[in-house]
Amino acid sequence: MRIGPQHGITRRGLLGASLAGAWLTGSAARAAGAEKSKVVIARDPALRGGGGAPDSGRVLKLLDRAMQSFYGGVSPVDAWKKVVRPGEVVGLKVNCLSGKGAATSTVLVEAICERLQQAGIPQKNIVIWDRLSSDLESAGFRVASRADRIRAIGNDTAGYDGELAVYGSAGSLLSKTLTHTCDAVINLPVLKDHGIAGVTLALKNLFGAIHNPNKYHVNTGDPYVADVNMFEPIRQKVRLTVCDALTAQYEGGPSYMPQWSWPYNGLMLARDPVALDYTGWQILERKRAEKGMKTLAELHREPVYIATAADARHKLGTNDPKLIDLVEV
Numbered sequence: 446m447r448i449g450p451q452h453g454i455t456r457r458g459l460l461g462a463s464l465a466g467a468w469l470t471g472s473a474a475r476a477a478g479a480e481k482s483k484v485v486i487a488r489d490p491a492l493r494g495g496g497g498a499p500d501s502g503r504v505l506k507l508l509d510r511a512m513q514s515f516y517g518g519v520s521p522v523d524a525w526k527k528v529v530r531p532g533e534v535v536g537l538k539v540n541c542l543s544g545k546g547a548a549t550s551t552v553l554v555e556a557i558c559e560r561l562q563q564a565g566i567p568q569k570n571i572v573i574w575d576r577l578s579s580d581l582e583s584a585g586f587r588v589a590s591r592a593d594r595i596r597a598i599g600n601d602t603a604g605y606d607g608e609l610a611v612y613g614s615a616g617s618l619l620s621k622t623l624t625h626t627c628d629a630v631i632n633l634p635v636l637k638d639h640g641i642a643g644v645t646l647a648l649k650n651l652f653g654a655i656h657n658p659n660k661y662h663v664n665t666g667d668p669y670v671a672d673v674n675m676f677e678p679i680r681q682k683v684r685l686t687v688c689d690a691l692t693a694q695y696e697g698g699p700s701y702m703p704q705w706s707w708p709y710n711g712l713m714l715a716r717d718p719v720a721l722d723y724t725g726w727q728i729l730e731r732k733r734a735e736k737g738m739k740t741l742a743e744l745h746r747e748p749v750y751i752a753t754a755a756d757a758r759h760k761l762g763t764n765d766p767k768l769i770d771l772v773e774v
Contacts, residue, residue, distance in 0.1 A: 481770040482717035482763050484724045487511035488773070492691065492710040498552075499691050499710075505556040507712055508687070512560075514774045515714045522563045528685050529629050531565035534572060536627035538683075540635050540650050541575045541584035546701030548584035549633045549689050553712070557631065557687065558595060573597040574622045576653045598622060605656045613758075615672035617655035623678050630683045632718070636690035636709060636725050638698035642666035643741045643748030645699050646725045647686040647718035648674050648761075665746050671754035674718065674761055686721050688713035695732040707732065719754045719762025720769045726751065 489507045494500045512524035519527075529535050537557060539549035558571055569592055575581055578588045578599030586597045603626070605618035623630065634650035641662045642649060648670050652658035661669030674680070690713055696705035709728075715721035726748055730740060741747045754761040763769060 481768050482720035483515060483715065483770045483772065484717070484720050485511050485515045485714040485772045485774060486690075486711055486724070487514065487714075488709070488711035490710055493708060497708075499550060501552050501555065504550070504552045504691070505559065508553070508556045508560070510774055511687075511712045511714045514772055521560055525560050525564035528631070529561065529564060529566055532570075533566065533628040534570045534626055535561060535566050536622060536630045536682075537571065537573045537633055538623075538630055538650060538653060539573055539575050539581070539584070539586070539633045540645070540653065540689075541577075541580035541586070542653075543699055543701040544580070544583035545585055546703065547635055547637055547692070547694055547698065547706070548580075548701075549635055550691050551585045553687070553689050553691065554586070554633065557633075568595045569593050571595045572622060572626055574599070574603070574620070576600050576658075578602050600653075600656070610676045610678075612675040613668055613672035615655075615661065615669050615676075617657050617673065617676070619656075619676060619678055620654045623654045623682065627682060630679075632683050632686040634686065634688050635693075636688055636711075636713065636728065637694035638696050638705070638729060639746075639748075640698060641746060642670065642750065643746045644722065644726050644729055646688060646722040647715070648722050648750065648754055651679050651683070654679060665749060667750040668753045670750040671756075671759045671761065674754060675759060680761075683718070684716070686713075686715050686718055688715075688721060688725060690725075690728075693728070693732070695729045695736070696738065717762035717769075719751060719764050722748070722751050722754075723764040723766070724769060724771060 487507050487510050492499050492503050509521035512521055516524040516527050541548045581597050588597050590596050600620040603622045609616045610619050634646045639645040642665050690709045690711040692706055693709040694706045751764050755764040
């Protein structure tokens, strides 16, 4: 039963919010009085093996280092226990639109699944999801729905709610994987350019949770990206963003364009999606400047939705660099 359909909140979601406690999202933490939003960037220049692909063992170590830095030096497993609880169904919202090359790395997802299981989440309670099952397959994920294994499923298979969630200028049907299956979501975007919206990182990756993202790309996605992220199931359930910056792309996105990609060999972690997006945007702008390219503002595709997400109406996080605690490890 829906309560307040303008925000897409469900009775189950309301219960989950009441139990969240220490699992506050970045925006909720700031509203509760946190002074700064922490963004961790972990990099490993030796991440890739001889063939150029990320080494799975080094990716796991990089993930561990990022999580330990973000959560204050505890063990990697204990760090994940600060994100999820035994008995919960955890969704991994990947980004697979572009297929291999500019999609969330399967190696990174495997590393996260390993640590989640060690933190008390059984395979049957892990769901890898995105808009289309075909996108998942093209990115290297094996679509599967066995109840006793890790599942990978597209919204086209799982379906969407029948009632619109509405906030501001956005009105969308939400993925049932988000609203009915998952108790918690780990957002797994990729550090890359977007030919219309400027960048596609934490905030825009949640367009993969709605049925009509094609309607929200006008005006560089402003205010639509921010409004979609105001839907209650998104605000309540997304607990952490782990941005895949193993291979980043500074032009030509969201499709994979190898001529504009480079091995950043990193991960970005944050609970505040706005702070992460602002930080990632600056990384891409610096790479563009290094290559002698125009800024996104000069190309009329500056991601102004990031500032909108931080404004007094949305309060989804901060885009003020003075309020971002940037930690590089």
